[in-house]
Amino acid sequence: MNKSEYMELFIEETREHLQLLNEGLLKIEKKPGDDGPINEIFRAAHTMKGMAATMGFEQITELTHKMESLLVKIREKDLVLSSAISDLLFACVDTLEQMLENIIQGKKKEIDISYLIIQLNNFENPTHNINIDTINELANNSWKELNEYEQKVIIEAQKQNLNIYRCLINISSDCVMKSVRVFMVFKSLEAIGEIIKSVPSSQDLEDEKFDNQFTVYFVSNKDKENILKIINQISEISIGKLEIYSYDNTENAENADVGLDQEETKEITNNVKTKIHQTVRVDINKLDNLMNLVGELVINKTRLEQIFRTNDVASLNETVEQIDRITTDLQNVVMNVRMVPIEQVFNRFPRMVRDLSKELGKEVNLILEGKETELDRTVIDEIGDPLVHLLRNAIDHGIENPEIRNGKGKNKVGTLRLIARQEGNSVVIIVQDDGQGISLNKIKEKSLEKGVVTNKELEQMDQNSILNLIFSPGFSTASTITDVSGRGVGLDVVKSKIQALSGKVYVENREGEGTKFTIKLPLTLAIIQALLVKLGTEIYAVPLANIDETTGITDDLIKNIQGQEVMVLRGKVLPLIRLSEIFEAGGTENSEEVYVVVVRKGEKQIGLVVNELIGQQEIVITSLGKLLLGIPGIAGAAILGDGKVSLILDVGTLF
Amino acid sequence: MDDIQIVAFRLANEEYGVNILNVQEIIRPTLVTRVPKAQSYLTGVINLRGNVVPVVNLRKRFGINEEKNNDNNTRIIILNVSDLKVGIIVDSVTEVQRITKENIEEPNLIEFLDNKYVQAVGKHDNRLIILLDLQEILELGSENNDKTANSKE
Numbered sequence: 095m096n097k098s099e100y101m102e103l104f105i106e107e108t109r110e111h112l113q114l115l116n117e118g119l120l121k122i123e124k125k126p127g128d129d130g131p132i133n134e135i136f137r138a139a140h141t142m143k144g145m146a147a148t149m150g151f152e153q154i155t156e157l158t159h160k161m162e163s164l165l166v167k168i169r170e171k172d173l174v175l176s177s178a179i180s181d182l183l184f185a186c187v188d189t190l191e192q193m194l195e196n197i198i199q200g201k202k203k204e205i206d207i208s209y210l211i212i213q214l215n216n217f218e219n220p221t222h223n224i225n226i227d228t229i230n231e232l233a234n235n236s237w238k239e240l241n242e243y244e245q246k247v248i249i250e251a252q253k254q255n256l257n258i259y260r261c262l263i264n265i266s267s268d269c270v271m272k273s274v275r276v277f278m279v280f281k282s283l284e285a286i287g288e289i290i291k292s293v294p295s296s297q298d299l300e301d302e303k304f305d306n307q308f309t310v311y312f313v314s315n316k317d318k319e320n321i322l323k324i325i326n327q328i329s330e331i332s333i334g335k336l337e338i339y340s341y342d343n344t345e346n347a348e349n350a351d352v353g354l355d356q357e358e359t360k361e362i363t364n365n366v367k368t369k370i371h372q373t374v375r376v377d378i379n380k381l382d383n384l385m386n387l388v389g390e391l392v393i394n395k396t397r398l399e400q401i402f403r404t405n406d407v408a409s410l411n412e413t414v415e416q417i418d419r420i421t422t423d424l425q426n427v428v429m430n431v432r433m434v435p436i437e438q439v440f441n442r443f444p445r446m447v448r449d450l451s452k453e454l455g456k457e458v459n460l461i462l463e464g465k466e467t468e469l470d471r472t473v474i475d476e477i478g479d480p481l482v483h484l485l486r487n488a489i490d491h492g493i494e495n496p497e498i499r500n501g502k503g504k505n506k507v508g509t510l511r512l513i514a515r516q517e518g519n520s521v522v523i524i525v526q527d528d529g530q531g532i533s534l535n536k537i538k539e540k541s542l543e544k545g546v547v548t549n550k551e552l553e554q555m556d557q558n559s560i561l562n563l564i565f566s567p568g569f570s571t572a573s574t575i576t577d578v579s580g581r582g583v584g585l586d587v588v589k590s591k592i593q594a595l596s597g598k599v600y601v602e603n604r605e606g607e608g609t610k611f612t613i614k615l616p617l618t619l620a621i622i623q624a625l626l627v628k629l630g631t632e633i634y635a636v637p638l639a640n641i642d643e644t645t646g647i648t649d650d651l652i653k654n655i656q657g658q659e660v661m662v663l664r665g666k667v668l669p670l671i672r673l674s675e676i677f678e679a680g681g682t683e684n685s686e687e688v689y690v691v692v693v694r695k696g697e698k699q700i701g702l703v704v705n706e707l708i709g710q711q712e713i714v715i716t717s718l719g720k721l722l723l724g725i726p727g728i729a730g731a732a733i734l735g736d737g738k739v740s741l742i743l744d745v746g747t748l749f
Numbered sequence: 750m751d752d753i754q755i756v757a758f759r760l761a762n763e764e765y766g767v768n769i770l771n772v773q774e775i776i777r778p779t780l781v782t783r784v785p786k787a788q789s790y791l792t793g794v795i796n797l798r799g800n801v802v803p804v805v806n807l808r809k810r811f812g813i814n815e816e817k818n819n820d821n822n823t824r825i826i827i828l829n830v831s832d833l834k835v836g837i838i839v840d841s842v843t844e845v846q847r848i849t850k851e852n853i854e855e856p857n858l859i860e861f862l863d864n865k866y867v868q869a870v871g872k873h874d875n876r877l878i879i880l881l882d883l884q885e886i887l888e889l890g891s892e893n894n895d896k897t898a899n900s901k902e
Contacts, residue, residue: 677785
């Protein structure tokens with residue numbers, strides 16, 4: 095058995111269930127009377143418990159188990175979900191997240207959950223004098239204890255207005271012949287109704303393979319009191335709990351497969367490795383698509399072999415066209431597989447916004463749009479932090495306190511929008527709040543104070559450039575340092591992170607009305623458009639995203655200022671770099687006409703002198719591997735159409 | 750050290766060997782793309798069926814000054830060392846041989862041999878085959894030092 099395989103699945107699914115828990119709890123908080131979410135979180139907790147038990151993570155099992163018990167109470171309306179309870183449940187979810195994180199990192203550290211457990215127990219009606227644990231165990235398992243047939247019987251009985259009971263029966267511990275007592279219980283129940291099921295099974299009960307408790311499901315037209323009376327007549331027997339059981343179709347909790355024996359689960363725990371691979375869950379349709387294409391490719395490959403044997407040039411042409419089409423499709427599908435919906439990132443925000451606004455005493459309504467927008471996996475993994483930063487900023491600095499908002503005539507609940515959508519070959523993410531906006535005067539003061547700009551520079555700047563100062567390193571407008579933001583690392587980090595993803599970030603601002611950050615990201619990082627250029631005999635690829643323009647010049651237009659070669663481009667002085675010299679490629683000496691590729695890094699422009707422009711091409715970025723890591727000026731390699739390897743320029747490291 | 754199977758090859762006037770378990774395949778020379786500013790012994794990268802694989806020039810690595818152009822016998826041995834794929838250019842590949850335990854000598858027994866790239870020396874049919882320490886050649890750190898230390902005991 096491959097344990098790491100299960101491990102990945104476990105982590106992936108547990109994450110999903112934690113997400114469900116978070117979402118469900120948020121929903122309940124908003125609409126306390128709604129039954130849907132409580133069932134949802136109950137199921138999530140239940141499934142998690144099952145999975146954790148299978149994998150041998152006892153702490154998770156214990157905690158989810160307790161949460162479940164509490165949730166059952168809430169679901170059955172024995173308990174009202176108060177703010178204290180939801181806080182506690184949120185705390186549990188956080189702890190579970192932490193536990194999962196520990197598992198992922200291979201730490202065996204135990205988290206103290208006793209406090210949470212005690213609190214959960216306290217909420218969960220402590221007056222019951224019977225063993226709460228066992229009752230809950232039975233209650234919680236009840237959904238999956240029933241098979242389809244038994245469920246049908248119950249539904250049928252419900253239709254006939256019969257009562258369905260779930261009865262927990264205790265047998266006193268000094269009872270000598272438990273099976274006899276069980277038999278008596280069964281007999282008296284059968285006299286007044288029909289037994290649907292017992293847990294453990296009747297066979298096990300007969301063989302006395304149980305402790306001092308068992309549960310019976312039965313249908314009867316008698317009421318509770320009657321039944322209590324009848325059962326209590328049997329000596330050495332007491333009823334632990336008798337409840338009317340109603341079957342609800344939606345309660346088909348997934349059966350967690352708890353089929354491993356103890357030894358095996360132990361082994362798994364010991365084998366938890368630190369190295370957990372990243373996985374992508376793929377829509378089965380995408381995979382089918384992929385499979386079809388590969389099938390076609392194989393057919394055409396055999397055809398090519400056939401043609402090779404017979405030398406049939408006409409059909410060769412046809413086959414080549416086919417293969418061309420298939421590979422293009424194949425590329426698209428594979429790229430698609432790498433794409434994951436941004437939902438993965440967005441999902442954690444409602445919870446974060448809730449906690450933060452509660453903490454800061456603000457009221458914020460978070461609106462998520464375009465959750466289904468897809469982005470490359472690598473981008474998804476990196477975009478979370480910058481977004482967190484922007485959202486936090488918006489809540490901390492942007493949206494005002496309810497009182498202030500009231501005073502300004504705004505809705506006291508602030509609106510925070512997080513929107514994602516695809517625009518051509520890029521994805522746009524917008525973070526927009528209707529708060530107080532950014533004060534330009536404050537920016538001016540602050541950047542002077544922090545020495546980001548001088549007074550002189552400031553005078554020459556237009557509004558937009560002043561606004562963009564917020565992205566400068568060391569800039570933070572918050573006058574007090576809060577836990578939330580304003581720790582000196584600010585928007586410059588956001589900007590550099592987004593730039594590292596070949597993206598761009600813009601800010602729009604209306605004082606008093608709000609701020610809008612727009613992030614533009616490429617759909618994928620693996621395949622890019624590049625301009626192929628020639629240096630001597632070698633071909634290099636320059637990412638198109640870095641290029642502003644290209645121009646051809648003759649050698650005599652290149653001037654020399656203090657050892658630095660420059661050219662004048664439309665009145666502007668442009669510093670030049672001779673790439674062939676940097677890369678020792680040779681071949682520039684006797685060429686009169688050269689080409690200049692104007693590239694940009696932030697505000698700076700520079701001209702790269704090359705011998706020849708070959709053209710634009712889509713290239714697949716390949717890493718150069720461990721041995722060739724960190725070579726300045728080279729970002730990776732790409733295989734060109736003719737099978738040659740071409741190196742990709744890392745424009746950022748050239749200036 | 751147990752019996753090992755090696756791929757033996759010629760370079761300059763010596764015969765060398767690498768453990769067959771490290772050899773993925775042997776290919777004919779193909780176009781090598783130079784990587785500027787890389788270590789001098791790294792000739793460049795090649796396209797191995799869609800994978801970009803770096804190629805090491807063993808002559809440069811061993812400090813053999815005499816250059817040699819590719820000819821009919823030149824081969825690139827694609828090695829797989831510690832999950833790293835790398836090609837080495839050799840003058841010719843001679844054969845695959847099994848070298849028995851007793852025919853493998855630790856380099857420190859042979860006094861004139863003072864080369865950190867040498868893991869051991871194998872004897873076969875009156876020939877001496879230098880068994881290379883690939884970890885050391887590729888500067889992959891000290892993992893292999895432990896092994897040699899153990900075998901010396």
